[in-house]
Amino acid sequence: ILAWAEPLLEGISERSTARWTVLLGLALGVLVSISSVGAGALGVTALLVLYPNLPMNRIAGSDIAHAVPLTLIAGLGHWLIGSVDFTLLWSLLIGSIPGIIIGSVLGARASDNVLRPVLAVTLLVVGGRLLA
Template identity: 75%
Template sequence: MILAAIDPLYSLAGVAVGMLVGMTGVGGGSLMTPLLVLAFGFHPATAVGTDLLYAAATKSAGTAVHGAGGTVDWKVVRRLALGSVPATIVTLAILSTAGARFDGTGRIITTTLGAALLATAVAILFRGTIVGYFTRRFAPRPEPQVMSLTVLLGAILGILVSLSSVGAGALGMTVLLILYPNLPTNRLVGSDIAHAVPLTLIAGAGHWMIGSVDFALLGALLIGSVPGIILGSLVATRISDRVLRPILAGTLAIVGGKLVF
């Protein structure tokens, strides 16, 4: 039944987004969710819920690769999850209750999504400057403070991802680079991806329970995104990152502004 309902146009969108993810490393939620809302006219809650399960499936493969390569710091993952899991559950409970009696739920999701896209654009363009500023300004923090701030980061990401499906990638990585300056970047990337799996899975399951997941759409996106990510990863070595990232950041800023205003 689901296969029969799959629209090839959505699979083509999956290919396009997958290629951009493969070329830039930016999370698919930053690209897919606004595309589903603005181009295809899906309700914001449906776009977010479907994209969350889509992200959980695609990031599981990335976690397996990083885990096998030893580039996941599970201590960082546990700290993030300690904040994100409860925050996600509470956010979804509020969303479920409000959705049944509040007509502005879609608008809240759209505004949060737009703000997250604007912040992601800033993080993509100025990550090095932001991390360098905080690293120079503040001395290394004591371990208990780092742990508390990591849990707080997880909680913020849990709320943000549950409402918009955006934030666990570029925004989370920027803060992790500030909190853990002595950890290799590839371990932080692996940890960020590993944490995104339970976060997006729990948030996606919650959206499924409140009826905001389109499984035919999910199947179409997965069919297109897997070859798209592979193709994008192959092409990435031939395109300058200095060209791609400003274009991507500018696009996200324009889309984010449109959603907010």
């Protein structure tokens, strides 16, 4: 979809880009709520198409800041319907919190020439695993 959309988005106005960004937010809200996939992988990829001149660390930072309220609301919804395993949640948080600190420092210092290939390889590996 993104490969198809990229040529269509070339040269569009800021106003149109803002509209596409709102539609992206809608799609991510649905995808994250039903699958937990989307906020990072699909969001960053789509933002790279919509904002090709924005540095990678700004795209990642904006996407992460967007993910906080998005996943908080989705998480509360899943908690209310009883689909949260708190043992699993705490185990993930114990590893994720130090990982966030390390990743934030590395992401702020790394150039786009490093971050974009790392993102591309990560998405390929995850995509391949989902198809396997």
